[in-house]
Amino acid sequence: MADFTADDILKKVQRSEKVERADLRGINLARAVLEGTSFARSDLDGANLEGAKLKRTNFKNASLREAYLAGADLSQANLDNADLEGANLERALLVGANLSRANLEGANLAGANLTGAKLAYAQLESASLGGADLSGAHISHAELEECDLSGARLRKADLSNSNLRGANIEEADMSEAVLSNAQLSETRARGVKLAKASLLKANLSGSVLANADLTGVDARDANLTKAVLNGAVLTGAKVAGVISSEASFSNIRADWLDTSAEGDGSRRVPADKVAAVFSKQGPIEPTEGVANRRYFGKGDVLRNASLEFDAGAFVEIESLFEQCTISLGSGTELVVGKKGVLSDCQIKGGGSITINGHFFEKQSPGIIGAEQVVVSAGGALVGAVEQPPHSTRFAFEPGCKLRMKILQAKKTNGEGRRDNG
Amino acid sequence: MDNHKNGDLGGKRTLVEEGTQFKGSLSSSCPIVVKGRIDGDVSAPSLQVSGTGAVHGKVKVGMIESEGELSGEFDADVVQLSGVVKDKTVVRAKSLEVKLAPANGKMQVVFGECMLDVGEMPSKDTAISSSRESDSVPANGLMLEANGRNGSGETAKDVLPGLSADSLGDDPRKAKSAPPPKRA
Numbered sequence: 107m108a109d110f111t112a113d114d115i116l117k118k119v120q121r122s123e124k125v126e127r128a129d130l131r132g133i134n135l136a137r138a139v140l141e142g143t144s145f146a147r148s149d150l151d152g153a154n155l156e157g158a159k160l161k162r163t164n165f166k167n168a169s170l171r172e173a174y175l176a177g178a179d180l181s182q183a184n185l186d187n188a189d190l191e192g193a194n195l196e197r198a199l200l201v202g203a204n205l206s207r208a209n210l211e212g213a214n215l216a217g218a219n220l221t222g223a224k225l226a227y228a229q230l231e232s233a234s235l236g237g238a239d240l241s242g243a244h245i246s247h248a249e250l251e252e253c254d255l256s257g258a259r260l261r262k263a264d265l266s267n268s269n270l271r272g273a274n275i276e277e278a279d280m281s282e283a284v285l286s287n288a289q290l291s292e293t294r295a296r297g298v299k300l301a302k303a304s305l306l307k308a309n310l311s312g313s314v315l316a317n318a319d320l321t322g323v324d325a326r327d328a329n330l331t332k333a334v335l336n337g338a339v340l341t342g343a344k345v346a347g348v349i350s351s352e353a354s355f356s357n358i359r360a361d362w363l364d365t366s367a368e369g370d371g372s373r374r375v376p377a378d379k380v381a382a383v384f385s386k387q388g389p390i391e392p393t394e395g396v397a398n399r400r401y402f403g404k405g406d407v408l409r410n411a412s413l414e415f416d417a418g419a420f421v422e423i424e425s426l427f428e429q430c431t432i433s434l435g436s437g438t439e440l441v442v443g444k445k446g447v448l449s450d451c452q453i454k455g456g457g458s459i460t461i462n463g464h465f466f467e468k469q470s471p472g473i474i475g476a477e478q479v480v481v482s483a484g485g486a487l488v489g490a491v492e493q494p495p496h497s498t499r500f501a502f503e504p505g506c507k508l509r510m511k512i513l514q515a516k517k518t519n520g521e522g523r524r525d526n527g
Numbered sequence: 528m529d530n531h532k533n534g535d536l537g538g539k540r541t542l543v544e545e546g547t548q549f550k551g552s553l554s555s556s557c558p559i560v561v562k563g564r565i566d567g568d569v570s571a572p573s574l575q576v577s578g579t580g581a582v583h584g585k586v587k588v589g590m591i592e593s594e595g596e597l598s599g600e601f602d603a604d605v606v607q608l609s610g611v612v613k614d615k616t617v618v619r620a621k622s623l624e625v626k627l628a629p630a631n632g633k634m635q636v637v638f639g640e641c642m643l644d645v646g647e648m649p650s651k652d653t654a655i656s657s658s659r660e661s662d663s664v665p666a667n668g669l670m671l672e673a674n675g676r677n678g679s680g681e682t683a684k685d686v687l688p689g690l691s692a693d694s695l696g697d698d699p700r701k702a703k704s705a706p707p708p709k710r711a
Contacts, residue, residue, distance in 0.1 A: 499634060
């Protein structure tokens, strides 16, 4: 026999009284307005709270097993250590809610909004979180084994030290999420977005990450044994210490990999050597790859110089270069920093050029044969770019300034003159 | 393409359907969507060219979003490009966006011989003075001159022998970088 009827509860709420340690099993409070009430340590097993207004309500240590909370507003609610096993929280609003140490085993949270929620040490085994929004949520040390996170949004969520073994994270957006030391073995992760996420020391053995976006991911010391990464994008991934034995990397896309121990881009492996990095047995050595990093600091001035950079080098210029000629080897990356200015200069060769600062040509064409030219939002390019025979890959960000001509690959006639036909 | 970006909120729009070829001047107060081909002058709030579409001529619009073929003169506030830009094309815009294609993937935009005038004219003098006014200029800021008058005149191989990050100013990120992670 329950301690209170629904009417009793509503009257107590109107009088701002607490309803703590009460037996409220099976009570029907659907769509009731109970905001700010304390149900701490109460037994609400099987209660119907569908669509209820429960903002900032206190359910600390309460039991809500098999409770029906679909569409309820639990924003900022305190569910610390609450027992929600098998509860239905479909489409519930849990923005900023405290679910630390809560038991959500087998709970249905599909489509729920959990942005900024606290779920540290929560038990979410076999829970359904498909399509849920967990952006910025704190889910460290949580148990998420076999749970469904397909299509969920987890941007910038903290899942460090969590256990997601066998979970479904297909098509989930985990960009910039923290998954360091997380257990992700045997996960189904097709098409997952992990751009700029931290997978430091994470265990992804046996996971299926086909067509995943791993751009700029920090996977240092991660375990990818027997993982499937076919068709994944790995440009800029930090991979020092990665174990990739028996993993599958067919049709991956990676313009370069970062093999530096610090993950600072100081050791880069160009696209044509990426396959070799993953084909070796044992952890990827931090010393492997390209160590040709050159940095020209702010305030320096270099004038009338001819510079050649070896294939695969990484060159960053924050200085003022005047009337210089720069030759880039194949796969060399030249970055003109925000303060960098190349005035009356010329760049030749098949490297990649990123302009965050300024480039002014000396004579036309100012850039010859570049594989890639990127002008970022704050960058400016004044000059002509002569493409190689297979065309340059261009990218321009909104906000860039251009006064540029794009020219086709130079065809020479018998007299060595440019043939514009 | 996202029609909402063009201010086309499901309202009226002028559609040149696939298989249709239009020759002459086209002026519209509605956004224009081209899946076929236009040869001539175009004036409208926005122009959307699909992957099957082509516009050849003089175009003056608020926004261009193209996945198709462009040729001629294009004036717009905002331009988003993929597809093909043919020879002798001029694009003038306040803002241009071309996304980077993956190294081994399909080219985002194939440019012929063309001109791009985007944003304000960059000022060389301002850029140089800004570079010199750097907030982290070392007290002994380095100046190198390598020419036939007072240098060897030889080509510097791989950043002039002996020159590296250490000698040309510290990389600020280097100083901030964390120690290598410990092995598990």
